[in-house]
């Protein structure tokens with residue numbers, strides 16, 4: 001094992017700065033510096049130091065922790081529902097009975113929780129990770145939350161002397177299984193560099209976006225777009241069927257044109273059959289739209305499409321579809 005230095009990782013490159021004169025007529029905002037890096041396919045536990053903790057073993061946390069274990073990392077896990085840790089314990093993970101105990105025994109601790117409330121509870125609630133943290137340790141939160149929540153968690157973690165990185169992910173269950181996630185990180189740069197080898201085990205690329213809040217904002221903007229795309233696709237599928245077209249052919253036509261997206265090709269065929277196997281729960285997509293609307297409100301940016309889309313997901317939730325895949329939003333457009 002080496003001490004956090006990863007010889008395989010190529011040197012960091014900086015993205016070309018956007019010319020502010022070019023964008024000023026359209027938008028007025030501060031262009032933030034960022035850097036991105038594709039990950040190292042050879043990433044493995046030999047490249048990284050120490051014991052890692054993983055809190056939150058849900059749809060995403062399970063495959064992410066599995067990939068760390070399969071790469072030879074020493075992983076200690078905790079989940080509110082303990083039984084979800086069983087497949088990881090079988091793979092060799094150690095189990096601790098609270099976030100505090102996990103953080104106390106690990107050099108770096110990752111968290112992948114449902115929403116702002118659970119991210120806060122696990123980070124610094126009763127028996128939360130903060131109780132087990134201190135100087136030299138790191139806490140990395142992968143949960144999709146808003147910037148204010150992330151800053152609050154950051155403050156409470158840093159008050160212990162530990163370092164904090166927010167690192168929400170783009171990519172769903174399958175990319176998590178395949179180690180193909182995209183990390184949108186912000187916060188402590190030395191911690192980012194220290195955990196880069198772990199991120200490279202779980203993902204295909206990583207962005208460092210500066211101050212805490214920028215990773216959360218990037219993630220919310222991406223998911224705001226995604227939620228609207230899915231709602232629009234749903235309308236198209238239903239309209240095509242109503243006018244006598246085969247929606248399966250629509251899926252194929254879309255896949256070959258300018259609006260092609262993996263999401264449509266992957267989810268379209270099952271949506272046509274009213275089948276929504278959960279990769280990204282609908283309740284989380286609605287949470288992200290709600291948080292994105294808050295972000296837009298904070299800077300007075302009109303987002304009428306996202307606002308209408310959010311209402312549609314709320315209707316889908318009222319139909320009991322919270323735990324179905326977010327593609328089940330199409331049900332909210334069907335006449336009942």
Ligand SMILES: NC(=O)C1=CN([C@@H]2O[C@H](COP(=O)(O)OP(=O)(O)OC[C@H]3O[C@@H](n4cnc5c(N)ncnc54)[C@H](OP(=O)(O)O)[C@@H]3O)[C@@H](O)[C@H]2O)C=CC1
Pocket residue numbers: 055056057058059060061079080081084112113114115117118121122142143144145169170171172173279280281284285
């Ligand atoms: N699924 C996806 O495609 C993606 C999801 N995300 C984001 O990642 C995060 C996790 O998503 P995902 O894995 O799909 O979600 P899941 O709903 O499958 O998992 C949520 C996790 O949070 C835990 N949890 C929920 N409430 C609490 C609480 N009050 N206290 C402690 N733990 C709690 C759950 O524990 P328990 O098992 O006990 O319920 C579970 O471990 C979310 O923020 C989501 O928006 C990001 C990218 C893709």
Ligand SMILES: O=CCCC(=O)O
Pocket residue numbers: 144169170171172223280
């Ligand atoms: O937050 C969930 C994102 C899902 C995806 O990127 O496919």
